[in-house]
Amino acid sequence: MPRMLDVSDEVRAEIGDEEADRLLAGENAPGSYDCTSCRTPGDSEQERTSTVLFVGDETAVLAFAHSSCLPSQVVQVTEEQLRGAVKSISGDTVDLEPEKIVPEQAVLGITSGLVLIAGELHPALVVEPTAPIARPGTTGSGDDFLPLLIEQGFMPLTELTEVPPVLHGWSVLLAVGQLHAVLQPSTNGGQPVAWWQAHQPLQVTESWRAAANKHQQVLMFAAPVGSIGRQPREDLLRDAIDKAAANGKLVAVAMPLAGT
Numbered sequence: 578m579p580r581m582l583d584v585s586d587e588v589r590a591e592i593g594d595e596e597a598d599r600l601l602a603g604e605n606a607p608g609s610y611d612c613t614s615c616r617t618p619g620d621s622e623q624e625r626t627s628t629v630l631f632v633g634d635e636t637a638v639l640a641f642a643h644s645s646c647l648p649s650q651v652v653q654v655t656e657e658q659l660r661g662a663v664k665s666i667s668g669d670t671v672d673l674e675p676e677k678i679v680p681e682q683a684v685l686g687i688t689s690g691l692v693l694i695a696g697e698l699h700p701a702l703v704v705e706p707t708a709p710i711a712r713p714g715t716t717g718s719g720d721d722f723l724p725l726l727i728e729q730g731f732m733p734l735t736e737l738t739e740v741p742p743v744l745h746g747w748s749v750l751l752a753v754g755q756l757h758a759v760l761q762p763s764t765n766g767g768q769p770v771a772w773w774q775a776h777q778p779l780q781v782t783e784s785w786r787a788a789a790n791k792h793q794q795v796l797m798f799a800a801p802v803g804s805i806g807r808q809p810r811e812d813l814l815r816d817a818i819d820k821a822a823a824n825g826k827l828v829a830v831a832m833p834l835a836g837t
Contacts, residue, residue, distance in 0.1 A: 581621055581622065581623070581624060581625050581626055582600055582601055582621055582626050582627075582628060583625060583626065583627045583628065583644055583648070583649040584597045584600060584601060584628050584649055585627075585628070585648065585649035585650055585651075587650065587651045588628050588629075588630050588649050588650065588651055591630055591632065591637070591651055592630065592637075592639065600628065608620060608621060608622050609621075610626070610641040611771070611774070612641070612642045612643045612646055613629055613640040613641065613642045613647070617643075619641065619642070619643050621641065624643065624644075625643070625644035625645070626641050626642070626643065626644060627641065627642045627643070627644045627646075627647050627648055627649040627650075628640075628641060628649050629641065629642050629647055629649065629650055629651075629652060630650075630651045630652065631652050632651055632652065632653055684706065684707045684708075685704055685705075685706050685707075685773050686704070686705050686706070686707060686807070687702050687703065687704050687756075687759075687773065687775075687779070688702070688703045688705075688805075688807060688808070688814065689701070689702055689703075689756065689779070689781050689782075689785055690703065690785070690811045690814045690815075691784060691785060691788060691811055692737070692796065692811075692814075692815055692818070693815070694737060694738070694739060694740055695738070695739065695740075698784075698788050699740065699788060699792060699796050700781075700785045700786075700788040700789040700792065700795050700796065701795065701796040701797070701798060702749065702756075702759070702795055702796070702797050702798070703798045703799075703800070703805055703814065703818065704759075704773070704797065704798065704799040704800075705799070705800050705801070705802060705803075705804060705805050705806070706722055706801070706802050707802060708802055709722070709801070709802055710722035710725065710801075712724075712725065720801050720802070722799070722801050722802075723799070723800075723801060723826070723828050726799055726828050727828060729744075729761070730744045730747075730830065731744065731797075731799060731828035731829065731830050732828060732829060732830060733825070733827070733828050734798075734822045734827045734828065734829050735822055735823065735825065735827075736819070736822055736823065737818060737819060737822055737829075740796065740831055741796060741829040741830050741831050742830065742831065743794065743830065743831045743832070743833065744797075744830035744831070744832055746761065746762035746769070747759070747760060747761050747762070747769075747772070747797075747830070747832045747833075748760045748769065748832055748833045748834065748835040749789075749794075749795040749797070749832045749833075749834055749835060750835045751781070751786070751789060751795075751834060751835070752778070753778075754780065754781065754783075754786055755775075755778035755779060755780055755781065756775060756778060756779040756780075756781055757774070757775055757778050758771045758772075758773060758774040758775065759771070759772045759773040759774075759797070759832070760772065760835065789834050790834070792834075793833065793834050794831045794832060794833050794834055795831070795832050795834055796829060796830075796831050796832075797829060797830050797831070797832050798818055798827060798828070798829045799827070799828050799829070800818075800821045800826050800827050800828075801826055804817075804821040804824070804826045804827070805817040805818060805821055
């Protein structure tokens with residue numbers, strides 16, 4: 578279905594006619610999105626939407642905004658600013674030069690499950706990226722995922738014997754039995770922003786939701802790429818969590834529940 582998209586001449590010049598035409602035809606454009614300006618939801622099927630291309634030294638990210646907030650335009654930013662903003666921009670990485678490979682952006686994978694601690698079941702989310710996470714502005718193949726989280730207040734764990742401490746200011750957004758986002762404090766003291774947001778709300782089990790409502794908090798575990806993996810059963814997930822902890826590759830916190 579065609580989208581109500583505005584693609585300016587300068588954006589078209591950067592992404593090429595073929596990509597621009599696909600966007601206008603609705604092939605690559607999202608229906609719903611978070612406006613890159615005001616951060617509230619938008620719908621390119623229902624309202625005028627601007628394409629905004631953020632261009633760094635090596636990478637470009639195509640984002641979307643309400644036309645009433647921003648016109649379609651190209652915004653030049655530093656590579657450090659761009660990589661730091663990728664988490665908060667709803668968009669896709671665009672290869673401006675087909676012969677030049679743009680490094681794949683890591684995606685945060687989230688698995689839900691119940692974990693048993695001190696004889697009681699707790700709702701948990703396990704976060705593992707699809708690729709190493711580098712510190713913004715750095716180059717190389719290092720993985721700074723856990724150090725970055727520790728700086729945010731996550732606690733390293735070597736064994737899972739007690740509930741990790743609450744990370745105040747962060748929360749897990751659950752609505753109508755579905756997982757929508759993990760929220761973190763805004764840097765300017767405004768409304769919380771999404772640290773992770775589901776492309777489509779994720780369904781959780783009735784037992785997981787019941788445990789979340791009982792405790793009014795969710796345990797969040799995080800590990801580097803390749804540490805835990807997608808486990809088909811909760812007992813295997815727990816084994817993988819314990820192994821990651823024993824190997825010094827696990828951080829965790831408890832987050833208040835937002836929603837029901």
